[in-house]
Amino acid sequence: MSFFEEKLPEMDRYLETHASSEPEILRKLRRETYQKTTQPHMISGYQQGRLLTIISQMMQPKNILEIGTFTGYATLCLATGMAKDGKITTLDVNEDLAYLPKKYFAESEYASQIHFRLQDAKEFLRETDEFFDLVFIDADKENYAEYFRLIKPRTKSGSVVMFDNVLWYGKVLEENPKQKSTQVIKELNDLIAKDDDFENLILPLRDGLNFLRRK
Numbered sequence: 001m002s003f004f005e006e007k008l009p010e011m012d013r014y015l016e017t018h019a020s021s022e023p024e025i026l027r028k029l030r031r032e033t034y035q036k037t038t039q040p041h042m043i044s045g046y047q048q049g050r051l052l053t054i055i056s057q058m059m060q061p062k063n064i065l066e067i068g069t070f071t072g073y074a075t076l077c078l079a080t081g082m083a084k085d086g087k088i089t090t091l092d093v094n095e096d097l098a099y100l101p102k103k104y105f106a107e108s109e110y111a112s113q114i115h116f117r118l119q120d121a122k123e124f125l126r127e128t129d130e131f132f133d134l135v136f137i138d139a140d141k142e143n144y145a146e147y148f149r150l151i152k153p154r155t156k157s158g159s160v161v162m163f164d165n166v167l168w169y170g171k172v173l174e175e176n177p178k179q180k181s182t183q184v185i186k187e188l189n190d191l192i193a194k195d196d197d198f199e200n201l202i203l204p205l206r207d208g209l210n211f212l213r214r215k
């Protein structure tokens, strides 16, 4: 049994052992994330990573955006499916940890297609004039509603946008939440549900993934 399998609860272990195996580079990256970072639970992890890979493989996107690189696990999962001439831009603000994703991106076969930027996501979204086929938003929950407003004009028909952690450990069921992040995630889910330009579904995978497709 591997390092991760030993630590997993029984059902997660079953799910993990009945899905395609994890590429070696991702296994190494996941392990190093657990060894070297103080908040390893932030990593997308195996199941979500598989989902991101499959979506990307089905879409073969030319232009991907990720908000919240952390150690680069989801970046590499998303990169797996991109078009041959595709690119992925991934943003983070944590300079101290940047050595880790940089190391794994350089080692990967997508090194020249991954654009890792240390930049605040709101600043990037206000400046960019690019359109994205596939977007994964996984950072800075208190700005989620603003990210939705900013990303919408940067999508086109068929674009897919995913927001992670939209169940917020079940706190979205609180009627009058005190926590700002809970208020904003509720606002985001409401905004998306009312937006006729997108169709969407909240997948109850891990902490909830709001999955949107622009009509």
Ligand SMILES: C[S@@+](CC[C@H](N)C(=O)[O-])C[C@H]1O[C@@H](n2cnc3c(N)ncnc32)[C@H](O)[C@@H]1O
Pocket: 042, 043, 044, 045, 067, 068, 069, 070, 071, 072, 073, 074, 075, 091, 092, 093, 094, 119, 120, 121, 122, 138, 139, 140
């Ligand atoms: C949950 S982690 C991302 C996990 C990653 N997507 C993965 O799957 O492994 C969130 C990351 O967002 C970054 N972050 C926080 N605020 C940000 C901002 N304003 N702009 C860009 N990144 C930000 C944090 O430094 C952190 O590394």
